[in-house]
Amino acid sequence: MLRGMGKAGCRKAQGMLSEYIDETLNENDRVFVEQHLNICNVCSNEYESLRATVDILHRIPVAKAPRSFAIREKDVEPKRASIFEPERWGWLRPATAVAAIALVVVLSIDIVGIGSGVVSVDDATEQLAMSTTQEEDVDVSGVRGMLLPEATMIPSPLPGVVVEEEMNDGFKAPEATFDGEWIFEAPPISNDTGIITAGGGMVGGANDTSAQVFVDGNLTSGTNATAIWDYDEKDQVERGNATEVDTLPEGNVTDIGNTTVMIAGSEKSAADSVSIDDASYIGEETSLISDDGGGWPLRQIEIAMGVVLFVLVGALVFTRLRRRSLAGI
Amino acid sequence: MDEQALISRSQSGDIEAFNELVEQYQRLVYNVALRMVSNADIAEDVTQDTFLAAYKAISKFRGGSIKAWFIRITTNCCHDRFRSDKRSRTISLDALLLEGNPPSFKDESESPEDYAARQEVGRILSEGLASLPEDQRLVVVLCDIQELKYEEVAEATGCSLGTIKSRLSRGRMRLRDFLRERRELLPPEYRLDK
Numbered sequence: 001m002l003r004g005m006g007k008a009g010c011r012k013a014q015g016m017l018s019e020y021i022d023e024t025l026n027e028n029d030r031v032f033v034e035q036h037l038n039i040c041n042v043c044s045n046e047y048e049s050l051r052a053t054v055d056i057l058h059r060i061p062v063a064k065a066p067r068s069f070a071i072r073e074k075d076v077e078p079k080r081a082s083i084f085e086p087e088r089w090g091w092l093r094p095a096t097a098v099a100a101i102a103l104v105v106v107l108s109i110d111i112v113g114i115g116s117g118v119v120s121v122d123d124a125t126e127q128l129a130m131s132t133t134q135e136e137d138v139d140v141s142g143v144r145g146m147l148l149p150e151a152t153m154i155p156s157p158l159p160g161v162v163v164e165e166e167m168n169d170g171f172k173a174p175e176a177t178f179d180g181e182w183i184f185e186a187p188p189i190s191n192d193t194g195i196i197t198a199g200g201g202m203v204g205g206a207n208d209t210s211a212q213v214f215v216d217g218n219l220t221s222g223t224n225a226t227a228i229w230d231y232d233e234k235d236q237v238e239r240g241n242a243t244e245v246d247t248l249p250e251g252n253v254t255d256i257g258n259t260t261v262m263i264a265g266s267e268k269s270a271a272d273s274v275s276i277d278d279a280s281y282i283g284e285e286t287s288l289i290s291d292d293g294g295g296w297p298l299r300q301i302e303i304a305m306g307v308v309l310f311v312l313v314g315a316l317v318f319t320r321l322r323r324r325s326l327a328g329i
Numbered sequence: 330m331d332e333q334a335l336i337s338r339s340q341s342g343d344i345e346a347f348n349e350l351v352e353q354y355q356r357l358v359y360n361v362a363l364r365m366v367s368n369a370d371i372a373e374d375v376t377q378d379t380f381l382a383a384y385k386a387i388s389k390f391r392g393g394s395i396k397a398w399f400i401r402i403t404t405n406c407c408h409d410r411f412r413s414d415k416r417s418r419t420i421s422l423d424a425l426l427l428e429g430n431p432p433s434f435k436d437e438s439e440s441p442e443d444y445a446a447r448q449e450v451g452r453i454l455s456e457g458l459a460s461l462p463e464d465q466r467l468v469v470v471l472c473d474i475q476e477l478k479y480e481e482v483a484e485a486t487g488c489s490l491g492t493i494k495s496r497l498s499r500g501r502m503r504l505r506d507f508l509r510e511r512r513e514l515l516p517p518e519y520r521l522d523k
Contacts, residue, residue: 015498017498018494018497018498018501018502019494019498022472022479024479024494049505049509050501050502050505052505052519053501053504053505053508054473054501056450056454056508056519057454057469057473057474057501057504058473058474058476060451060454060474062356062357062360062474062475063356063359063360063363064356065355065356065359065376066359066369066373067373068351068352068355069351069355069358069359069376069377069380070348070351070352070380071344071347071348071351071380071381071384073344075381076344076381076384076385
C-alpha cells in the first residue's frame with residue numbers, strides 16, 4: 001500500500017491542510033500531504049474547497065476606519081458623577097432600612113407604652129418617693145417636669161414619723177415606716193422656685209427663705225407664700241399663688257398635721273409629727289408639664305420619622321427607575 | 330518618532346503620542362471589531378472603547394508587540410460587549426441581514442451585476458463568520474482577513490501556536506461547510522465545488 005493511503009492517512013492529511021495552505025508545514029509533512037493529495041481524490045477535493053474558502057477570505061478588503069478614534073483630554077478626565085447618577089446613592093437602601101426599622105421601634109414603644117423616654121409626673125414622683133427611702137440626698141434635677149433644680153427630700157433624724165403609702169393621684173409615698181421626720185427642703189433660688197405639694201392638693205411655696213405649709217386647708221405659717229400648687233391628677237396641674245390660697249378646694253391638703261415641714265430651711269409646721277400620705281414635688285413653672293398622655297412629643301417624632309422614610313423610599317424608587325432607564329431596560 | 334518612543338511617551342501621559350499610535354492602529358482595531366461583531370456601529374463603539382481602555386492601561390504595558398496588545402484589548406472589549414448585551418449576537422446577525430455590512434471586495438472595475446454579486450458574497454461571508462464560535466472566528470479574522478502571522482495571533486490571544494493552528498483549521502472547515510451549504514446563492518466564481 002502506498003504511504004499515506006487509507007483512512008488514517010486521510011485524517012492525517014486533512015488535519016494538515018490548513019497549514020499546508022499557509023505553507024507553514026515542515027518539509028516532511030508538506031511532502032506527505034502533497035503525495036497524499038496526488039493519490040486521494042477525496043482529500044484533494046477537500047483541499048481545493050478549503051483553499052477556495054481561504055482565498056475568498058483573503059479577498060475581503062480591510063475596511064477604512066470610519067473616523068478618527070483619537071483620544072481627547074475630556075475622554076480620559078475623571079468624570080464628575082452627576083448627582084442623579086445611581087452610583088452616588090448606594091447608601092439609600094441601607095438608610096431606608098434603618099429608617100424603617102427605627103420607625104417600627106418607635107411605633108412599638110408608643111403602642112406598648114414602655115420606656116417612652118418620658119417621665120410622667122406620677123412616674124417621676126414615684127421615683128422620688130422611692131428614693132427618699134434611702135438616707136441620702138436625692139438629686140432629681142434631671143427629672144423632666146418635676147422638681148426644682150437641685151431640690152432634695154431629706155429624711156429627718158427625728159423619731160416617730162410614719163410614712164404611709166399610696167395616694168389618690170397615683171403617687172406612692174415611701175412605704176417604709178420611717179423613724180424620723182420628713183423635711184421638705186427646697187433651695188431658695190428664686191421666687192418661682194421651691195414649690196412643694198403634698199396630698200391631693202397642697203402645699204407650700206417658697207419665697208426667698210420663707211415658705212408656707214397648709215394643713216387641713218389652712219395656711220399654717222407665714223403670709224408671703226408666692227405659689228400654691230394643686231396637683232390634682234396627672235393631666236392637670238393647676239397653679240395658684242398666695243392670693244389664691246383660699247380658692248383651693250377644701251381637702252386638697254391632707255394629713256400634713258403631724259409633720260414638720262422645712263422649706264428652704266425654715267420650719268413651717270405646727271405639728272409634732274406627721275404622716276405624709278403622699279407628697280411630691282412639682283417643679284417650677286417652666287417645668288410644669290401638661291401631660292396629655294404622650295408626654296414627650298412622641299407623635300412628632302413618629303411623624304418626622306415617617307416623613308424621612310417616605311422621602312427615602314421616594315429617592316430609592318427614583319434611583320431604581322433611573323438605573324433601569326440608563327440600562328435601557 | 331519610532332513606536333517605542335511613542336509608547337514611552339504615552340506611558341508618561343502624553344496623549345498626543347498615544348494618538349499617534351491610535352492613528353497607526355485604528356484601522357486594524359476597527360476591522361477586527363467589525364469582523365467580530367459584524368456591525369459597523371457596534372464596531373465603532375468597540376474601537377473607541379479599546380483605545381480608551383488602552384490609554385488607561387498603557388502604563389502597565391510591559392513590552393512585546395503593541396499591535397498584539399491592541400488586538401487583545403479589542404477582543405476583550407468585543408467579549409465584554411457580547412457579555413453585557415445578550416442580544417448582541419442576534420443584533421449582529423440581524424444587522425447583517427437587514428442593514429447589511431457586507432465586506433466589499435477588492436475588484437475596482439466591475440459591472441453593476443458584479444457589484445451585486447459581490448455584495449451577496451460579502452453578506453453570506455459575514456453570516457458565515459458570525460456563525461463560527463467566538464474563538465474560531467477571532468483566529469480566522471486575524472489570520473485570513475487581517476493576515477497576521479500565527480505567532481502574532483498567539484500573542485494577541487494568549488494562546489499557544491498549536492491552539493491557534495487547530496482553531497484556524499476548524500474555523501476554516503466550518504466556514505467552508507457553511508459556504509457549501511449555500512452554494513446556490515453564490516456566484517459561479519465563488520462556488521467552492523466547480
